Amino acid sequence: MFELLGIPPQVLMGQLLLGLINGSFYAVLSLGLAVIFGLLNIINFSHGAQYMMGAFVAWMLLNYFGIGYWPALVLAPLIVGATGIVLEKVALSRLYKLDHLYGLLLTFGIALIIQGLFRNYYGISGLPYQIPDALAGGRNLGFMFLPTYRGWIVVASVVVCFGTWFMIEKTRLGAYLRAATENPALVGAFGINVPRMITLTYGFGVALAAFAGVLAAPIYAVNPNMGADLIIVVFAVVVIGGMGSIMGAIVTGYGLGLIEGLTRVFYPEGSAVVIFVIMAIVLLIKPEGLFGRAA
Amino acid sequence: MRETATLNETKAAGGDALLAVRDLNGWYGESHVLHGVEFDVKPGEVVTLLGRNGAGKTSTLCAIMGLLAKRTGSVRFAGNETIALQPRHIARLGIGFCPEERGIFSSLNVEENLMLPPRIAAGGLSVERIYELFPNLLERRRSQGTKLSGGEQQMLAIGRILRTGAKLLLLDEPTEGLAPVIVQQIGATIRELKKEGFTIVLVEQNLRFAASVADRHCVVEQGRVIDMIPSADLDANIDKLHGYLGV
Numbered sequence: 001m002f003e004l005l006g007i008p009p010q011v012l013m014g015q016l017l018l019g020l021i022n023g024s025f026y027a028v029l030s031l032g033l034a035v036i037f038g039l040l041n042i043i044n045f046s047h048g049a050q051y052m053m054g055a056f057v058a059w060m061l062l063n064y065f066g067i068g069y070w071p072a073l074v075l076a077p078l079i080v081g082a083t084g085i086v087l088e089k090v091a092l093s094r095l096y097k098l099d100h101l102y103g104l105l106l107t108f109g110i111a112l113i114i115q116g117l118f119r120n121y122y123g124i125s126g127l128p129y130q131i132p133d134a135l136a137g138g139r140n141l142g143f144m145f146l147p148t149y150r151g152w153i154v155v156a157s158v159v160v161c162f163g164t165w166f167m168i169e170k171t172r173l174g175a176y177l178r179a180a181t182e183n184p185a186l187v188g189a190f191g192i193n194v195p196r197m198i199t200l201t202y203g204f205g206v207a208l209a210a211f212a213g214v215l216a217a218p219i220y221a222v223n224p225n226m227g228a229d230l231i232i233v234v235f236a237v238v239v240i241g242g243m244g245s246i247m248g249a250i251v252t253g254y255g256l257g258l259i260e261g262l263t264r265v266f267y268p269e270g271s272a273v274v275i276f277v278i279m280a281i282v283l284l285i286k287p288e289g290l291f292g293r294a295a
Numbered sequence: 296m297r298e299t300a301t302l303n304e305t306k307a308a309g310g311d312a313l314l315a316v317r318d319l320n321g322w323y324g325e326s327h328v329l330h331g332v333e334f335d336v337k338p339g340e341v342v343t344l345l346g347r348n349g350a351g352k353t354s355t356l357c358a359i360m361g362l363l364a365k366r367t368g369s370v371r372f373a374g375n376e377t378i379a380l381q382p383r384h385i386a387r388l389g390i391g392f393c394p395e396e397r398g399i400f401s402s403l404n405v406e407e408n409l410m411l412p413p414r415i416a417a418g419g420l421s422v423e424r425i426y427e428l429f430p431n432l433l434e435r436r437r438s439q440g441t442k443l444s445g446g447e448q449q450m451l452a453i454g455r456i457l458r459t460g461a462k463l464l465l466l467d468e469p470t471e472g473l474a475p476v477i478v479q480q481i482g483a484t485i486r487e488l489k490k491e492g493f494t495i496v497l498v499e500q501n502l503r504f505a506a507s508v509a510d511r512h513c514v515v516e517q518g519r520v521i522d523m524i525p526s527a528d529l530d531a532n533i534d535k536l537h538g539y540l541g542v
Binding site for chain 2 (some may be wrong): 067168178179181183184187188190191192193
């Protein structure tokens with residue numbers, strides 16, 4: 001293999017893979033945020049906490065009920081999604097008539113409560129979660145070593161992102177969703193139950209966050225703060241991609257993960273801030289985001 | 296020459312009416328826009344609401360659909376009192392709504408727009424029949440909904456409520472801003488729909504168009520129906536009507 005600017009290809013590919021994995025989480029999380037924002041007009045600040053709950057529910061299923069990784073990949077999003085549905089029914093649905101700021105503040109407060117509760121019961125040192133046997137180990141691709149589980153994260157996130165995009169852009173159900181995003185009153189006047197659609201959409205967005213949490217559990221320690229650390233970057237991704245744009249959320253998620261990885265190779269000191277620098281530039285040049293529609 | 300029917304006569308017909316509106320009051324936020332609207336529509340009739348800008352015609356349709364912030368009085372449809380119902384439940388009783396701004400969704404293509412309103416009863420037109428009525432829509436069914444011309448968007452807005460099995464169609468100014476040839480086409484479509492058995496309430500400012508499609512005309516002024524003129528008596532009342540409309 002070639003050498004680029006004195007960087008060995010193993011290092012470059014390794015960091016690109018790491019960037020792609022981070023990008024997978026950015027994509028799935030910002031996709032959930034975009035789906036929720038599109039229909040509810042609420043910036044879901046609980047998203048990081050719900051991602052963390054996904055990881056914790058997977059850990060609890062294993063340690064309290066002996067239920068392993070594969071069932072947890074389905075069960076944890078369902079369980080956390082159900083808590084989202086309750087939250088929407090009990091609290092969020094009362095705020096739609098008010099300014100968006102109230103929804104943001106409520107979800108932010110709820111995130112703090114959830115994180116506080118988990119810190120209280122489980123501490124902050126992090127709990128281990130084993131990589132499932134089928135995905136342990138790795139393989140040598142010739143130019144780099146690919147841990148199987150990391151490859152799986154990329155594949156699983158691409159499948160989920162594509163599936164969500166397809167459902168929203170190409171199906172009948174998605175047409176209802178897009179129409180209700182544009183003009184909920186008229187969609188209601190056609191006899192469609194928009195409030196139920198809103199509830200289920202919030203539950204689905206939350207389930208996406210929890211799915212990312214289960215994916216993360218084996219490689220990051222299961223920790224009450226894991227969501228809070230990640231979600232700040234994810235919000236920057238959403239701002240860059242454009243609020244409410246499905247394809248924008250996905251493409252920017254992966255793209256920024258890769259850019260972050262490249263920065264780590266060529267200018268490691270900048271890797272922690274590169275996404276925020278891009279966010280500032282995008283806000284200056286195209287405030288509605290790269291894929292956003294002008295307001 | 297026949298006598299113009301009085302308001303009392305139109306109200307007395309409430310028994311066999313498909314739609315019976317009584318003492319309908321409506322508010323947009325704090326502003327009280329409807330002040331006791333009363334009229335009836337019998338099955339199979341085409342009735343227009345005529346009146347000047349701001350008289351309350353569009354608000355009356357929105358109030359029938361339950362889309363105003365607040366409404367009181369009585370709106371009976373096919374024997375059901377709807378005044379306390381949500382718009383989606385009112386729609387499901389069999390009312391199709393075509394709003395003034397047409398309400399074509401820009402993120403949906405033509406066919407998705409057409410297929411959006413769910414079937415609420417048997418007896419709606421087939422998609423083939425709708426494309427037969429509006430051949431332009433078939434040609435452009437993969438286009439983005441809002442890329443259509445104004446006339447095509449109007450056809451789409453009418454077409455999509457014909458599929459659902461709704462018996463009563465509320466059409467809000469379907470001819471507004473359209474070229475005369477398109478207006479004629481929409482007029483022909485409305486007469487066709489009447490033949491198919493649809494009942495239609497039409498908001499109009501265009502008196503000639505209204506006269507060419509409707510059985511009766513309710514004159515709306517300051518949030519009330521102040522007069523009712525059957526189409527047959529239109530010529531005799533044309534000066535009075537011009538007075539109402541300020542033309």
